[in-house]
């Protein structure tokens with residue numbers, strides 16, 4: 451059984467103040483009392499804090515942990531392997547604070563970090579990439595060494611602050627108990643770089659920035675859709691930004707449109723600019739047509755979360771197929787499946803997609819020399835036929851079993 455634990459966060463309705471709980475993957479919330487919808491604006495990742503029971507006179511030290519949930523991919527002579535990662539790990543290297551935030555993140559409700567919280571929020575000193583490297587080096591089979599390329603695609607990334615305080619020894623302020631690791635005399639915790647959290651959660655109304663219409667989305671939807679002026683919006687630095695999108699029209703009564711990213715990338719160390727190049731690299735058993743040299747190559751990645759088992763397969767199949775249909779510059783009129791995977795994460799896996807079809811297999815070793823830099827992307831909705839147990843893309847014969855999707859429901 452695959453574990454699927456969601457962090458729960460307590461918050462107050464920004465409109466009426468009613469207390470409520472949300473999932474770490476929620477982006478669109480609706481208050482049970484005042485019915486007002488709000489969108490959680492997030493440009494990078496959420497910051498949460500664990501509740502504390504420290505005596506009132508203690509200065510709280512908030513120690514940061516990266517929380518990552520996602521898929522780890524590795525390319526070796528055996529092909530591409532994957533595993534699920536669900537971890538929390540120190541964002542500041544320290545021998546006396548616990549290495550991970552522990553199980554408490556799954557049993558206690560957290561809160562968004564609030565700018566007026568008293569205490570010293572330690573500044574993260576390790577990036578999530580550095581943390582991943584440490585984790586792979588420490589894993590029992592020390593996998594990084596033997597791989598030509600590794601990638602991690604995050605479904606959830608956040609920073610969790612756990613509270614501590616000093617009373618001769620270091621106390622865990624969640625439990626109000628001393629922790630076993632003693633602080634060495636030469637370490638002065640009070641001088642560790644930190645300060646006020648300088649971050650606050652932003653709840654914004656779901657009104658279309660262009661026409662004022664009430665936008666639609668799913669609980670876990672990273673983008674909002676305006677049916678009135680036919681636009682899609684994603685979080686930017688300060689405000690919602692329009693997103694370029696198209697759809698390939700489907701036929702039938704039971705169509706659901708799934709989001710994909712068509713990614714243009716700059717590739718060096720490998721000749722991969724056109725469909726003809728792709729046919730040569732993947733050794734597609736077809737005679738290369740002259741016009742294939744003119745057809746631009748794109749990576750196709752998922753815009754939604756699926757189980758690791760089929761994650762790579764769908765991306766590989768679509769990238770090999772290079773859909774060239776008539777792209778419509780509008781929203782599809784039927785059901786849309788929510789965008790739940792950010793493009794920033796999706797493009798982490800481009801080299802893994804390449805590694806999944808490069809032929810002969812021995813060429814997978816070249817991945818370490820190839821550089822792929824994503825340049826631009828287009829959100830493309832592809833039509834799938836809804837059947838009893840699966841969604842089927844009729845033209846490209848791509849099948850998504852319903853139990854391969856995790857889905858929270860519409861709002």
Ligand SMILES: [Zn+2]
Pocket residue numbers: 463464465466467468481482483484485486
């Ligand atoms: Zn409310």
Ligand SMILES: [Zn+2]
Pocket residue numbers: 658659660661662663676677678679680681
């Ligand atoms: Zn609009």
